[in-house]
Amino acid sequence: MFGYENAGAIxxxxxxxxxxxxxxxxxxxxxxxxxxxxxxxDRRMTRVRRLYYFLGTQIVRALTRLLTxxxxxxxxxxxxNIEPFLDGKAVCAPAYWHQHHVLCSILVRQWIxxxxxxxxxxxxxxDGEVPERIARxxxxxxxxxxxxxxxxxxxxxxxxMMKRGYSIVTTADGPRGPIYEIKPGVVVMARIGGIPVLPxxxxxxxxxxxxxxxxxxxxxxxxxxxxxxxxxCSIPPGVPxxxxxxxxxxxxxxxxxxxRQSEDRLQSN
Numbered sequence: 252m253f254g255y256e257n258a259g260a261i262x263x264x265x266x267x268x269x270x271x272x273x274x275x276x277x278x279x280x281x282x283x284x285x286x287x288x289x290x291x292x293d294r295r296m297t298r299v300r301r302l303y304y305f306l307g308t309q310i311v312r313a314l315t316r317l318l319t320x321x322x323x324x325x326x327x328x329x330x331x332n333i334e335p336f337l338d339g340k341a342v343c344a345p346a347y348w349h350q351h352h353v354l355c356s357i358l359v360r361q362w363i364x365x366x367x368x369x370x371x372x373x374x375x376x377x378d379g380e381v382p383e384r385i386a387r388x389x390x391x392x393x394x395x396x397x398x399x400x401x402x403x404x405x406x407x408x409x410x411x412m413m414k415r416g417y418s419i420v421t422t423a424d425g426p427r428g429p430i431y432e433i434k435p436g437v438v439v440m441a442r443i444g445g446i447p448v449l450p451x452x453x454x455x456x457x458x459x460x461x462x463x464x465x466x467x468x469x470x471x472x473x474x475x476x477x478x479x480x481x482x483x484c485s486i487p488p489g490v491p492x493x494x495x496x497x498x499x500x501x502x503x504x505x506x507x508x509x510x511r512q513s514e515d516r517l518q519s520n
Contacts, residue, residue, distance in 0.1 A: 301380075305384075307381055308380075308381050308384040308385060308388075311381060311385065312385055312388065315353075315357075315385075318469075318470075318472060319353075319357055321472040321473045321474075322354075322455075322470060322473070322474055322475075322476045323473065323474070323475050323476065324476050324477075324478065325475050325476065325477055325516070325517070325520055326477050326478070326516055327358075327477075327478045327479070327480070328477065328478070328479040328480065328509070328512055328513065328516065329479055329480040329481055329482070329509075330480060332449065332480045332481060332482055332483065333362060333367075333449070333480055336362075336367060336418060336449070337362060337365050337366050337367050338366055339366055339367065339368040339416050340416070342368075342413050342416060342417065342418050342444070342446045343418045343446055343447050343448070343449040343483055344418060344419045344420075344421065344437065344440065344441045344444075344446055344447070344448045344449060345359060345369075345418060345419075345420045345421070345448075345449045345451055346420075346421050346422075346423040346433070346437055346448050346449065346450055346451065346502065346506065347422060347423065347450070347451040347452060347453075347506065348422065348423065348424055348430070348431060348452065348465070348506065348510070349422040349423075349424055349425040349426070349428075349430075349465040349467065350430065350460075350465045350466050350467055350468050351451075351452060351453050351468060351510075352422055352467070353468065353469055353470065354453040354455065354468075354470065354476060354478065355451050355452070355453055355478075356371075356420075358451065358453075358478050358480075359391075359420055360389050363389055363390050363391055364390075367418065368392075368416050368417045368418060369386075369389075369391040369392070369417065369418055369420050370391060370392040370393065370394060370409070370412045370417040370418065370419050370420065371383075371386045371391055371392070371393050371394070371420045371421075372393075372394050372396070372405065372409070372419060372420065372421045372422075373386065373393050373394070373395055374395070374396075374425075374426050375395045375396045379395060383395065391420075392412060392417055394408045394409060394412065394419075396408070406436070406439070406440060406443070409440050409444070410440075410443060410444060413444040413446060418446075418449075419440060419444075421437055423437045423502070423503075423506065424465070425465070427464060428464040428465060429464075430464060430465050430466065431503070431506075431507065432503065433499050433500075433502050433503040433506070435495060435496075435499055437499075437502070438486055438495050438498050438499045438502060439492060439495060441486045442486040442487075442488065442490060442492070442495065442498075445488050447483030447484055447485045447486070448483065448484045448486070448502045448505075449480065449481065449483050449484075450480075450481035450484060450502060450505040450506040450509055451478075451479065451480055451481070451506070451509065452478075452479045452481075452506055452507075452509035452510040452512075452513055453476065453477060453478045453479065453510075453513050454476070454477050454510065454513035454514040454516070454517050455468065455470035455471075455474045455475070455476050455517075456470075456474050456475040456476075456517055457470065457471040457474045458470045458471055458474065459471065475517060475520070477513040477514075477516045477517050478513070479509040479510075479512055479513045480509075481505045481506070481508070481509050482505075484498075484501060484502045484505055486498050
């Protein structure tokens with residue numbers, strides 16, 4: 252059986268191999284956020300930028316609290332599906348579309364207040380500073396990185412968090428899309444950790460949609476909202492990694508189905 256110990260050794264080797272190539276065999280600090288950032292970007296965390304993000308975090312948190320307080324949640328479909336994981340004794344991998352981050356992250360925050368041990372995967376770019384600060388303020392742990400730039404390092408850290416009893420929360424089609432397409436890394440992570448993927452989705456009666464790849468959705472004040480939590484999608488521990496595609500498609504369809512159910516529920520009310 253492909254367990255934590257074997258996975259950790261393999262992921263560590265992959266991380267060392269990748270970072271040694273990028274650094275031309277110079278010593279690499281695996282815990283450094285700089286090692287998780289794109290080599291194509293020269294943006295770094297300056298003092299001015301730190302102050303900017305500190306102030307921005309406070310503003311975003313205040314606006315989010317003010318805005319979400321106006322939402323009217325009409326239903327939480329499948330609310331029972333999170334119950335086995337709330338005490339932290341069982342681990343899962345909540346996954347939702349990048350488009351739905353506002354509503355679905357608020358749902359996860361409610362779980363954290365009930366004892367859920369959440370760990371968010373946040374981009375290693377400097378833009379990830381604000382969501383990291385917000386997640387930590389909620390009481391969650393954070394892993395910095397992405398499948399595109401630091402996949403092995405992020406997987407290694409996720410494995411460590413799962414061993415500590417943390418559920419890994421991901422925007423499953425991020426950080427650059429395509430929209431509504433589950434990344435294989437989400438399923439691979441669940442398979443390595445021996446945990447189920449927990450699909451989540453939502454719908455809002457009125458919302459802004461930003462003109463970007465994910466059509467990022469910000470529900471308007473006083474919107475009616477429906478949230479949906481699907482049954483856990485288990486990934487057989489013995490499935491070969493090159494045969495993971497059917498399970499990826501299964502999770503993808505589960506999230507899409509929840510989105511359709513949420514939209515239908517709003518229209519029927």
